[in-house]
Amino acid sequence: IGAGTGAFANAMQQKQWEVTALEPDEASRQKAFENYQLKLAMPETLYQIDDNSHDVICLWHVLEHVHDLKGYLKAFSKILKPNGRLIIAVPNYTSYDAQYYKKYWAAYDVPRHLYHFSPESIRVLLKQFDLQLVQTKPMWFDSFYVSLLSEKYKKTGVWGIIRAGIIASISNLKAFRNPERASSIIYEIKKKGL
Numbered sequence: 001i002g003a004g005t006g007a008f009a010n011a012m013q014q015k016q017w018e019v020t021a022l023e024p025d026e027a028s029r030q031k032a033f034e035n036y037q038l039k040l041a042m043p044e045t046l047y048q049i050d051d052n053s054h055d056v057i058c059l060w061h062v063l064e065h066v067h068d069l070k071g072y073l074k075a076f077s078k079i080l081k082p083n084g085r086l087i088i089a090v091p092n093y094t095s096y097d098a099q100y101y102k103k104y105w106a107a108y109d110v111p112r113h114l115y116h117f118s119p120e121s122i123r124v125l126l127k128q129f130d131l132q133l134v135q136t137k138p139m140w141f142d143s144f145y146v147s148l149l150s151e152k153y154k155k156t157g158v159w160g161i162i163r164a165g166i167i168a169s170i171s172n173l174k175a176f177r178n179p180e181r182a183s184s185i186i187y188e189i190k191k192k193g194l
Contacts, residue, residue: 006032
């Protein structure tokens with residue numbers, strides 16, 4: 001979901017996976033076809049996919065953009081196979097870098113980000129759709145990217161680049177002790193009771 005220009009979908013096909021790739025942006029869909037001969041579907045296709053038909057569903061920094069959050073989660077629960085996995089990566093507004101940058105935290109990205117998540121809000125959301133968190137993993141480099149963008153938004157110049165590295169490093173150290181404090185988190189999810 002959110003296949004962009006198709007690089008990830010193409011890599012999975014090269015590994016012999018059967019891939020269904022959804023992308024709302026027309027220019028990205030055209031690029032995916034030009035680069036990889038991939039025909040990406042519109043996101044609405046999600047609601048037409050057969051029950052229990054997919055082993056894995058991936059959303060890399062996509063869930064925060066979707067307009068029909070609950071509809072998507074309901075569809076994920078429906079189309080995942082019994083031992084399937086849902087992999088979601090999203091920014092974490094409870095991270096150290098989010099707390100440091102406050103309104104300048106780049107991962108708020110309003111109005112493009114319609115939702116903001118914490119590990120607790122993800123758990124609450126998953127329970128509504130019989131989905132269960134299996135594990136979380138920090139996305140270590142996101143703290144550097146987000147901190148650099150945050151400094152740019154603050155217009156801090158050259159010193160901001162140095163400060164971004166320091167803030168990102170502190171954020172990662174805190175996440176090393178508690179992975180749920182990472183700037184962005186990957187959530188591995190499955191259906192409950194399986």
